[in-house]
Amino acid sequence: MSKTIAIVTGSSRGLGAALASQLATQVSQLITIARTDNMQLHALALQHGCHHVHNGFNLSNPEHINAAALDIFLELDQSASQYILINNAGTLGPVGQYNSLGHEKAQDIASAFNLNVNSVIMLTSAFLAATRNTGADVRVINISSGAGRSPTPGWSVYCATKAALDMYTRVARQEAPHARLVSLAPGVIDTGMQKQIRELDPGDFPNRARFTQLHEKGELSNPEQLATKILNYLHRDDFGQTEIDDIRHYS
Ligand SMILES: NC(=O)c1ccc[n+]([C@@H]2O[C@H](COP(=O)([O-])OP(=O)(O)OC[C@H]3O[C@@H](n4cnc5c(N)ncnc54)[C@H](OP(=O)(O)O)[C@@H]3O)[C@@H](O)[C@H]2O)c1
Numbered sequence: 001m002s003k004t005i006a007i008v009t010g011s012s013r014g015l016g017a018a019l020a021s022q023l024a025t026q027v028s029q030l031i032t033i034a035r036t037d038n039m040q041l042h043a044l045a046l047q048h049g050c051h052h053v054h055n056g057f058n059l060s061n062p063e064h065i066n067a068a069a070l071d072i073f074l075e076l077d078q079s080a081s082q083y084i085l086i087n088n089a090g091t092l093g094p095v096g097q098y099n100s101l102g103h104e105k106a107q108d109i110a111s112a113f114n115l116n117v118n119s120v121i122m123l124t125s126a127f128l129a130a131t132r133n134t135g136a137d138v139r140v141i142n143i144s145s146g147a148g149r150s151p152t153p154g155w156s157v158y159c160a161t162k163a164a165l166d167m168y169t170r171v172a173r174q175e176a177p178h179a180r181l182v183s184l185a186p187g188v189i190d191t192g193m194q195k196q197i198r199e200l201d202p203g204d205f206p207n208r209a210r211f212t213q214l215h216e217k218g219e220l221s222n223p224e225q226l227a228t229k230i231l232n233y234l235h236r237d238d239f240g241q242t243e244i245d246d247i248r249h250y251s
Helices: 014-023 041-049 062-071 105-130 157-174 193-199 208-216 222-234
Strands: 004-009 027-031 051-055 082-087 136-141 179-185 244-246
Touching: 004 014, 004 105, 004 244, 014 027, 014 041, 014 082, 027 041, 027 062, 027 157, 041 051, 041 105, 051 062, 062 105, 082 105, 105 136, 105 157, 105 179, 136 222, 157 179, 193 208
Parallel strands: 004 027, 004 082, 027 051, 082 136, 136 179, 179 244
Antiparallel strands: none
16 A cells, blocks of 8 residues: 655644644644644544654754754655655744844744744755655645745745745755655635734734735635645646745636
């Protein structure tokens, strides 16, 4: 029987919880990372015969990132026919324009880069090295954002991290021909992150009204439906041909 191993970060809530839940019903082995465990996911995996291991690492902390890369990938089962990595965990980071990003925000800025960029580079590097000689089908989705492709006042940190993620994906794709990698913008999703955006001070984030309106008009994506769409996209034959992609381009 063919074996698929999937790794998902940010599995405790939002899009990551929806992706991990659906993968738990589809794959042989699921490895998740988030600071909070998701007990429903354990139950679902058990019910579907999926071997699930959760890792409670804080991916904003460089020591935890290093430990995650070593613990998960150093002894990765080499017998699977397919390996999937979805780097989904992310944060808006500190929101505010140049006059509010002083030295007191230095640690918050570093934490956002650790989570949104550094952890992705380190986990993906370890994943690519661990799968290099398996001969398996190897696929990576980095969950990016339209914000990395369109400058948004107040989101300098978030936009910069997602733009970095896009460029990292392009470089890794050239370095690792055994894998297919995509940096994917997911659109606007009805998760805790959107609630956080609607609660921002418009002085810090002048575009807030646009997100409030999208919510009021019911135009946010449902995380479960979006997860299904992303997993269908992941399994496409042409997956990886468009390295910087947007799920909204697909029906
Ligand atoms: N929501 C949107 O409209 C939207 C739009 C474009 C792009 N995105 C991107 O989509 C992805 C998922 O967003 P979402 O809306 O589902 O976010 P969310 O609801 O805020 O969930 C974020 C997930 O990331 C995990 N996470 C946060 N900080 C972490 C840390 N330090 N270490 C490990 N895990 C951490 C959280 O788990 P713990 O707190 O348990 O650690 C949680 O599972 C993100 O990359 C985001 O940038 C979202």
